[in-house]
Structure formats: C-alpha cells, structure tokens
Amino acid sequence: MIYNPKIIEAKWKKKHKKFNFFKINKNSKKKFYILNMFPYPSGYGLHIGHSIGYIFSDIISKYKSGLKFNVLNPIGFDSFGLPAEQYAINTGNPPIKIINKSIKKYKNQLKNLGVFFNWKKIINTCSSKYYKWTQWIFLKLFNYYFDKKTNKAKKIKKLINKLKKKTKWNKLNNKNKEKILNKYRLAYLKKSYINWCPKLNSVLANEEVVNGKSERGGYLVFKKKMVQWHLRITKYINRLLKDYKYLNWPKYIKNIQKKWIGKKKVYFFIIKLRNKKLKIFVKKKFDKIFNIIFNFPSNYIDFLLKRYKNKKKIINFINKKNYSFKTYKILIIFKNSLKQSINIYISNYYKNNYIKNIYVDTNNNKLFNNIKNNFIINLKDKIIYNFLLKNIYIYNLNDLVFSRQRYWGEPIPIYYKNGIPKPIKIKYLPLKLPFIKKNIFLNKKFQLNKLKKWTWDVKTHKITYNKFIKKKKHIYPLDTNTMPSFAASNWYYLRYISPKYDKFLIKKKEYKYWKNVDLYIGGIEHINGHLLYSRFCNKFLKDINIVNNKEPYKQFINQGTILNNTYSIYKYKNRFISYDNINKYNISHLQKFYIDKKYIIKNKKLDINNIKKNNIYNYTFILNNKNEFLCKKKIEKMSKSKFNIITPEEIIKVWGIDCYRLYLIFLGPFNKKKIWTIDKIKGMKRFLYKIWNFILNIKKYKKYNNTYNSIFNNYINKINLNYKKLLIHKNISLFMKLLNILIKKNISSINIKKKFLILLSPYIPYITEELWYKLGQNKSIFYERQPIIKSNKKEYVKYIIMINNRKKDIIFINKKNNNLNYIKLKIKEKKYFFNKKNFFKKYIFIKNKILNILILQKKN
C-alpha cells in the first residue's frame, strides 16, 4: 500500500464532518478558549500568511483536547469595511453580495486546511443579529460617563442628579444641557479632521490618499474639520496601564502598546508671537530652546535635537543629514484663532515623509497663506532663555474617532431632535443598514446622507422617508455615519460564546464557563488598534456588569508575517524609468507601481512586450544603456496589491494538506517573520512516507524493551515542554529524530506505534487517522489522550570536560559519584589530561554540567 494523500485526505475530510470534536465533556472543568483574530473576507481569499495562524491554533487545540480540556476554537468574519465598498464602486454590485461570496470562498478554504473549527459558533459582523449588539454597546457608551472618584463608568442619569445639586441645571435649555453632557459621555461629539476631496465630493480613508492626492483620479485632498463621534478611551488609560500585570503577553508587545498610550510628564511654557499666546510643551526642563517640533500625530511638541546640548552640534547634525540650516523654520497654523492654541507645525526635516500628517484647513485658504507668510519664525536668531515651566501629564493616545462617512458599516443608532443627539430605544434595535440596489454604487461613493428614506419616526419607531420631516413633528433625521471596523471586533470574542442567543449579547451561564480567551493569536499590526480598543471595551463592559474579567485576552502570541518578493516600476510623468536610472529624476515626482511576478523575465528584468500585449500600462518604457528595463526587487509583506500572494491551494494541490501543515510550522518560530520559500517541502513529504512505511511494515516483532521506553519518555517530555512554551515548530524535529531512532532500532511494538501516532496527530490529522484506522482502531485518534510523563528519573549525569574553554570530552557519571574528586580520578589517565601533567591547573566545576580545566604554563 502506497501513501496517497489525496485519497486519504478526501476520505477523512468527509468522515470528520460528522465528528464532533468540540463536544463538551461535562465531567471536565478544564476549559481552553483559543482564538484567532477573525479574517476580513476579502474577495481574493486567504493566503499562506493567514493559514499559518489557523494551523497553529488547530495544533494547540487538538493537543489541549488530547489533554482532556474542553476546547473552544471558533471562527467568524469581520465583514464590514472599506474593501467591499471599493469593490462595489468598481463593479456596481452591492457589498453584501461580494461579502457573501467571499465568505463562501473563505469557508471552503478554511475547511481545506485540516483545521477543526467550531462551525456551529460562526459569527458574521455584518449580520443585523450581530451588529444589534454592537449598536447596543455604543448606546451604553453614550449613556455612561466616567466617574473620577470611583474610576468607573456610571450612568449619565447619576451625573444629571449631581449637576442638579451643584448647578442651575433646570434653568438651562436642552441644547445647553446636552452641551454639558457631551463633555462627559463616553461616546461624544467633537470636531476632528478628515481627508476631504472636493472633486470627488467625498471623505477618503488614509489609504485612499497618496502623496496628498486621491488614489482614484489623482485630485487634491485637504484636511477638513467635521463633527464626529468619539470614544473617550483616554479616561481608561490609567486602568489600561495598570492591568498589564494580569496579561501573559510578550514583553515587547506590552511595551509597544505602552509607548502608544504614551503617558508622559511634560512641561510647558507660553510664548508670545505677534500678540498671540502659544502654549508649547516640552519633554524636559530645558533652559534653552533651539528648535521646537511637533511629534505627529501626538499633540505635544518635542525637542528635535534633545541629545545635543549646544548649537554647534545642531549645525553639524543638520549638515550631516543634508538639511539646510537656512530653511530651519517653523510654520504654525492655528486650530482656532480665538483659542490661540497650536495645532500645526511644519519643518523641513519632515520633508515628504510627513506631508500626510499636515492638517490644512481648506475652508480658510486665505488664513493659511497669511499664516504662512507671517508666522515663519527663524529660531536660528531667536533663542529663548529662561521661562517658566509647569508640568502636566499628556498622552500620545487620543480619543477614538468613531464615525465613518461610508455606507458599509453599522449605522449609528442616533437621531437628532433639533440638533440634539437622541438614542434610539434599545428595544427597537437593530437599526438596520438599508439594502442598496446595484447601479447606485458604480463609480460613486455612496453614503447614508444620500438616502431618501433615512429618518426616524419616534411614534412608530421605524425608519421613514425624509420628506415627512417638515410635515410631521415626530420624525427626525438619523445619523448618517457608520461605525469603524473596530466597533465589531471590540467585543467579538464574547459573541462566540453564545452566537445564536437573541435576548442578550452573551448568555451569562455560558460566559461563566468560558470566560475570557486563554490564548489569542494574531498579527502584530493590531497591537495599537484592535488589541487596545478591545481591552478598553472589555473594561467598560465590566463596569456595567456584563463581564467579570478585567482583561479579554489572557495570553497573546503574535504571528510572524510572511514576506515575499515584490517587483515595482517607477513612472515619471508619462514614462516608465528603468530602476537603475532612477537617480536622474526627482524622487518626489516618481510614482510607484507594483508588477506581477509573471512579467519578470530574469532576476529584475521586465518583460515589456508581454506587458504591452496585455495592455497593462500604455506608457513608454525608457530602457537603460544595456537595452534592458529593470524593476525594483524588495521583500515585503504578502498583499494582493503587491502581487506577491501565495495561496494554500496551489501548494496543497501538489503536496497535500498534511504536508502543507507540517511545512508551514517547520519553517521556523511562529512569532518570527518568514521569507517564503517552497524549497524545503520535499523533506516533509519524505517524512510522511517514512511514517507510513514505519507504521505499516510490520517486519519482525521485537519485544518492547525498557531502554527504548526511557528514550521515548524523554522525547515525550521535550514535546510537552515545547507545547507549553508554544515553540511547536521544534516538535517536528523531535518527531523526525524519534522516528529515525525507531527505524534504526527496528522497533515494531504496536504500543509504541500507537503512541507515536497520537503524538503526531495534532500536526498531521489525516495520515495519522488513516494509520490509526489501519492499526485496527475504530474510534477517531482525536479521542485519545496525549501522553504525559510525570517524572523522569535519570541515573547518570552528563559532564562536558573542557581544557582552556575547549571541549575535549563528554563523560557520564553515576549520580552517586557526582563530585569533583571522582571526575578528576576518572579523567586522570585520559590523553588530553595526562599530557599536561606538569602544568599548573585551575578547576572550574559547575555541578551537573561542566568541568573546565584551565592550564597555565609555569614561569621558570
């Protein structure tokens, strides 16, 4: 019988459909909630980089299940967001259609990885059954404020009672009342900047802006102020910082987040400029200032050259980095000329890098020019001495902007009664996102403010037509914004526990069992976004008694990104320039385009004919002097837009699922970045064949012998230790070593074979199931217990003998004689020792490890 992965994998995929891996054993109280960050179902499907995380969590959960834990390993889809909307603009299809199609594709791909997900617990954030509770949380945030004394969220009604006692609350009109409450609400309205493109007449995401111009059309983009919903995360900063002690996260991950929160003690002083007072923040108590700089996007000013203490050094520094000292200037634009606080500052140091962070108020172009001309201060001439410094705490983290001017997101369940925001009553949630017909999207950005039916009837509690507003008094306009993508991911880990429960966002009974996530797996790019926001959300939910745990994710491991080669070409005006000639052109005018690898002939050479044939770019290509056109080759993160994606299917098709799983894990440590290569997969295939042949070729029946047992136990110990440390890639080497030993010693004990298969089963489910079945077993291998060795007594101690720090020998000493004198006796007659009899010796003896003999030549 020859190992044929295609047949075996197809067979067991079918059988596993009926296999309830996640069946809960009520006798066991041990639970293990393992979670992967859920995917965004993009139309392109998942690539290798995603699948490695699912395979990792699958191996861990199969192992934990083998230790008789009840395991929860769910999957869902984070389906609101920009890409679906962009796809809709390109094709004219409504986003929901695309998303459903993509989810289907994803499900198929996920089911083709040998991964056991709890499919009964699937969630989808764009379904109204899910976002009902996202809206519910938003309304709670709206109706709560942060009480400084208790350090907790409390109902806004309590605040009103307090205000009634202290102030003349009742005499205020509703608008003024709301103005005050807005300062306290955890979800509140405030003006902040957005990217505004007048030509497209729409708001753009950062991603849609390239070098200050819109990605589609290349029109100028400006920063414009708009009233937006914000979440008051800053009130929770002290708690977020304090609770790191409960988190079993890698230190550097915590540090990234801590730095992002960026709590700092700073000093500030006030200077006068042309009758305007400016408050300027500095990090340290300096007594001189040479230059002041904004550290974007935070709201304080930093010293650029804090490490240099005198002016000469600054000048040297500037010369070194090719900055001209002449243009060493600051430009200040006022956020609001009445309030006179600084908002913007540009220096030439930032050059092109920071253009995207400069805010320009387009409503006020004249003001902009005025300021530009009048407020350029050359600090070369103005050194400010001796001013008063006061200190305060500032944070890098700002409150979260919660409004998005897009269609494809959760509608914000708020209507405006005479301009005052009012929540829709909870029992009338969800406020459903209206379905939009096909043709409306084509080539247009669609937003809720273009709807004809988007007002709220307070009597019927239903959405109704805008035209009724003037006629009837009980109809009010709804908020036309939607929520950002993090709104859904903030709390999704709770929904998995009871995804079908209608009455509340969690079923308390089930929550009490599963609680928070034991092991969370995801990309490092989410640390400052999702991971921070969902910690904040969890703390709020704890304040309002929905959850009991301080933190949502006990342990976190970040998944290393998979990188692959990218090829790009550069355009200058209407010509493409070969990469080796690029220095001749002004970098800021060059436009970069990624190229598919199939258009690369050799190394970096571009196949221009092929490109022209396929009508990809209709511009002239300027060749180099060898008559070639070279691209830029770089190693970058896998992404569809960079044409460097590898999909699991193309590998599985050739090698099979087991082989693919084994190889991905074997590539290296899970949390380190990896550059993609396929070269080494052959070794995995060989290993699978070896296993197959070892298990099935029952040649001679050797009696099961104790020494093999101890070797085996030793390996089992190591394997379990690696699981504990989450270094599961190392186990594959151990499996290989173990198999090599078993084959060499010609072992054919059925018990050993069985144990070996159980050890392998989390990694390679299909081949082990098949062999398990072939060994005459009826039940699935995943019902078996993973072997654990309780104690492993060793009789001998290994010593490394070194002379002058060089290894000379390895000796084994019985535990009874574990001392220096005995070892000395033992090595006395050895050549390396005997030779140097007459020299002075110094012994460095480390018990159970090493004997280092330093031999020094005697001076006459």
Add this chain to the structure above:
RNA sequence: GUCUAGAUGGUGAAAUAGGUAAACACGCAGGACUUAAAAUCCUGUAAUUCAAUUCAAUGAAUUUUGCGGGUUCGAUUCCCGCUCUAGACACCA
C-alpha cells in the same frame, strides 16, 4: 521621523537562569539499485592550516553566530556604540 523586532553554514533553522555552536531538514557531492529517469537507501558536507595515508583507522591546531568594543574562566545569549533588513504609525483590516 518615532516606535518595535531581527541578523547564526550554500538555504530554512537549532542551542537561553551565560557552559558541547550548527541538532532536524533542504540543497550539493559521491556511491548502491535501475536500460534510463524518478523514487528510495548509504556516505560526506562551517572555513582554513598542518600531520598521516600500503591497508585500516584518521589525528591535531586555529578561526567562525552582521560590524566594533566591554563584562566573564567562558558570550549566539548580558551591556555599550554602529550597519543593514522587515513591520507599525490613528479612516487598510
């Protein structure tokens, strides 16, 4: 620019309370089997130098974990300073 991580043979990598550097694989070279190829199996494989060679068995020294320093009997591991690479940077998810 700010922040974070990383750098070990031809390649992926292994080795952490500081103690055998290169396990396990890939590749390559040589051999076995085969008409041939594939597959499989066996042997060798960090570098340099020296010794030894009829057969057999090899033996010894030095260097080496991106670069330059430091601490230590001993550093891939700890400290300081560089270089390079990748990632994040608030409306991508």
